[in-house]
Amino acid sequence: MSSEPHHQASLPRSRRRFTMVLLGAISGAIGGILGIPLGGFFGLPALRSREFAWAEAGPVDGFKVGEIRFVALMPLRRPVWPEEAPRMGAFVSRKADGTFEVFHNHCTHVGCPVNWNPAAQRFFSPCHGGVFDRSGRVLAGPPQRPLDRHEMKVEKGVLYAGEIYSVNERLERVGRYHS
Amino acid sequence: MSLGAWLDDRLGTRSLAAGFFYRRIPRAVGWPHTLGSATLFLLLVQTVTGIFLAFYYVPSVEHAYGSVQYITEQVPFGAYVRGLHRWSASLVVIFAVLHLVRVFFMGAYKYPRETSWVVGVLLLGIIFAFGFTGYLLPWDQKAYWATVVGTHIAEWAPGVGDVAARLLRGGPEVGIRTLGRFFAFHVLFLPTFLWLLVAVHLFMVIRQGIAPPPVGRLAVICPEEYRTRYEESKAEGASFLEHLTRDAEVALALLLIASWLALRYGAPLEEIADATTTTYVPRPEWYFYFLFELLWVFPGRWTVLPAFWIPVLGFLALLLLPFLDRGPARSPLRGPVASLAATAVLVGVLFLT
Numbered sequence: 001m002s003s004e005p006h007h008q009a010s011l012p013r014s015r016r017r018f019t020m021v022l023l024g025a026i027s028g029a030i031g032g033i034l035g036i037p038l039g040g041f042f043g044l045p046a047l048r049s050r051e052f053a054w055a056e057a058g059p060v061d062g063f064k065v066g067e068i069r070f071v072a073l074m075p076l077r078r079p080v081w082p083e084e085a086p087r088m089g090a091f092v093s094r095k096a097d098g099t100f101e102v103f104h105n106h107c108t109h110v111g112c113p114v115n116w117n118p119a120a121q122r123f124f125s126p127c128h129g130g131v132f133d134r135s136g137r138v139l140a141g142p143p144q145r146p147l148d149r150h151e152m153k154v155e156k157g158v159l160y161a162g163e164i165y166s167v168n169e170r171l172e173r174v175g176r177y178h179s
Numbered sequence: 180m181s182l183g184a185w186l187d188d189r190l191g192t193r194s195l196a197a198g199f200f201y202r203r204i205p206r207a208v209g210w211p212h213t214l215g216s217a218t219l220f221l222l223l224v225q226t227v228t229g230i231f232l233a234f235y236y237v238p239s240v241e242h243a244y245g246s247v248q249y250i251t252e253q254v255p256f257g258a259y260v261r262g263l264h265r266w267s268a269s270l271v272v273i274f275a276v277l278h279l280v281r282v283f284f285m286g287a288y289k290y291p292r293e294t295s296w297v298v299g300v301l302l303l304g305i306i307f308a309f310g311f312t313g314y315l316l317p318w319d320q321k322a323y324w325a326t327v328v329g330t331h332i333a334e335w336a337p338g339v340g341d342v343a344a345r346l347l348r349g350g351p352e353v354g355i356r357t358l359g360r361f362f363a364f365h366v367l368f369l370p371t372f373l374w375l376l377v378a379v380h381l382f383m384v385i386r387q388g389i390a391p392p393p394v395g396r397l398a399v400i401c402p403e404e405y406r407t408r409y410e411e412s413k414a415e416g417a418s419f420l421e422h423l424t425r426d427a428e429v430a431l432a433l434l435l436i437a438s439w440l441a442l443r444y445g446a447p448l449e450e451i452a453d454a455t456t457t458t459y460v461p462r463p464e465w466y467f468y469f470l471f472e473l474l475w476v477f478p479g480r481w482t483v484l485p486a487f488w489i490p491v492l493g494f495l496a497l498l499l500l501p502f503l504d505r506g507p508a509r510s511p512l513r514g515p516v517a518s519l520a521a522t523a524v525l526v527g528v529l530f531l532t
Contacts, residue, residue: 045349048350073455089455105455105457127474128475142482
């Protein structure tokens with residue numbers, strides 16, 4: 001270029017290119033050495049799956065057949081930082097055949113805490129009018145999938161709730177979130 | 180030898196200061212042009228009060244709520260400092276938006292100030308991120324549930340929603356790591372980028388000079404003649420130092436207003452966060468209402484619009500406005516389509532708020 005400033009022109013073009021490539025390579029190396037570990041440090045703990053510990057929901061005999069009851073899930077093991085298992089809210093449903101379903105208490109629209117209304121036999125979300133039936137199916141409002149559920153198991157007469165998963169409209173398991 | 184002369188001898192500070200304080204600014208620069216400096220002042224208040232709050236605040240789920248209670252109830256002037264941080268936060272949002280509206284309607288984002296606009300919109304994004312991360316910190320019911328809802332909305336992002344929500348929360352649910360993350364974002368990451376971008380923003384404003392109001396020969400963009408016209412406008416204008424008194428008056432008025440709000444209304448603290456509530460109705464902070472309420476407008480499967488596309492595309496459109504609107508007319512009266520659209524968006528947002 002004819003308008004090249006003097007100080008730029010004083011460095012021959014080939015030398016300038018070489019210097020720029022070298023500076024770029026060094027910057028890239030510094031960025032990579034710092035960036036890859038820091039990216040993993042930030043992101044990987046958040047993406048780890050299966051970290052929900054089994055939590056006690058209560059003795060099986062405490063749940064009446066046909067009833068849906070709110071329980072505060074108490075994590076089994078003491079939260080070991082940072083593998084902490086949070087205290088959560090859930091709804092335990094004991095169906096007519098005596099088997100259980102455990103529902104996560106966050107609405108599947110934007111996560112507001114749902115409540116079970118025994119008189120209406122419905123779950124209601126307080127935010128945008130989401131309504132679910134006793135199996136967690138959407139009856140009204142904006143939610144696009146049934147209530148999420150907890151894995152569960154019964155040991156020595158006690159019901160335990162585990163990891164949360166999502167179900168499709170046929171109530172088949174589809175993963176943690178809508179897929 | 181005075182200190183000023185000593186420094187000037189070594190660093191040439193006097194001509195630097197003279198160039199800054201006594202530079203001429205275009206005529207008809209007045210009160211509307213104090214909105215930017217008002218935002219800057221409020222950001223300073225936020226930084227200072229935030230640093231002091233950090234002396235007592237403890238970012239852990241066991242102690243966060245208690246430490247905020249301690250600040251509010253026991254620390255001398257604690258209620259005032261926390262109230263100031265809270266109310267000044269709302270004022271930052273108001274004044275940043277007013278500043279943006281002023282710049283828009285005066286056509287100040289057009290040639291040669293497109294870059295100032297882009298950096299300004301990024302700063303607005305940072306301000307909203309401050310709001311979103313800030314109100315989790317007291318770890319009360321509002322904090323917890325607004326964050327459950329806020330990160331749940333991120334799940335609606337097509338394809339990457341689950342990963343994005345988990346990265347925000349630090350795990351599958353809002354918990355101990357969410358608080359740590361939001362704290363680090365709020366007090367370390369965001370302030371660093373905020374002040375970096377503010378410095379860039381101010382550098383551009385000083386380098387290019389304050390945008391002249393869209394009147395007379397400067398009402399139409401004309402890159403070839405812009406510089407001579409701008410110099411003409413400056414020759415008729417006042418010196419920056421005189422304008423600075425307006426900025427200072429606005430700053431003092433804002434501090435008084437924020438202080439009054441802080442003393443009169445304080446900063447609310449609800450019950451401690453409880454994941455097992457069955458009665459709590461989450462409500463976001465007022466400056467996110469319009470998005471929250473937008474969820475009513477688009478029900479069901481359309482939720483992805485208010486949850487993702489409208490905020491993302493809206494922000495991109497705002498960011499790239501100088502490149503989308505390339506018309507030469509700076510006055511809003513000459514570009515009625517953009518102005519009407521902008522007015523409609525503003526009215527809509529205000530209505531939903």
